[in-house]
Amino acid sequence: MGRTRRDLLSRIGAAGSASLALGAGCVGRPVGGSDGGSDDGVGSLDIAFQAPAETTDVNTWLGAERFAPNDYELSTSIDVFEGIDLAVQSVLGGEADMARGSIPAAASIIAAGRPFEFVMSPVETTDYVLVTRPGIESLADIVEQDAVIGMSAPTGLDAVQVAAVMLQAGVIDSIDRLNFQRVGYSSARRTAIRNGEIDVSPQHFAQWLGMRSANPDLNRLLTFGERLDRWVQEAFMIPRETLERKRPEITAFIKGQLRANRALYDGFDRYRGVVK
Structure with missing residues (x-):
């Protein structure tokens, strides 16, 4: 992510509290010894992101670039693909740890029988x-x-x-x-x-x-x-082997994601700062 996007995201309001709500075996398992603040022993996570790289899906960028590193000491990188097939192929090829896509995209992966587990990130509203x-x-x-x-x-x-x-x-x-x-x-x-x-x-x-x-x-x-209240907008697709090997990193990332969702939840005017 370029410096311009980093600077813009830094202007978005601070997050409130958010409870952890995960699937794929991550429920109730905190990173390190605490459920908040930074934790030791968390490494890095590479994410294949299905979306155009513009002012969209700002909550995912915010979670990866601000909350996960600052609150949980997680290093993240995001590669953008305009298509879930390419994003998933990146994961299967070992170039990324997990793929992010919409719920309908996840449904196609489930139907294809791919060896993935799925973490759903609940969003009370969509943008x-x-x-x-x-x-x-x-x-x-x-x-x-x-x-x-x-x-x-x-x-x-x-x-x-x-x-x-x-x-x-x-x-x-x-x-x-x-x-x-x-x-x-x-x-x-x-x-x-x-x-x-x-x-x-x-x-x-x-x-x-x-x-x-x-x-x-x-x-x-x-x-x-x-x-459409209580809409689930996002799914993170993770190979089972990666889920077990990088459970602390994945949990830290989803926590950061939920904190970012909360930061943007109170008013859509918070998105004004990322319009370019």
């Missing part, structure tokens, strides 16, 4: 918002106008959240009612809605702030975290 072009003022408008919804992939987190909020609101009874168009990651969708190629797009909140500044006519129809 996604639903952005629409002028004239689309409600969820019902999306269906009635057959609005084009940009997505990264049919099982992408962005598409899954849109379908979930529409079904939960009772606007649709089947995802077949939605006019999804595969565009790409959030940066590509941001360009597509600006150019009028799509009508609706789920975007990270940090991106929305920049979009609103450049085009005040765009609408923030809703914040997903206000509708």
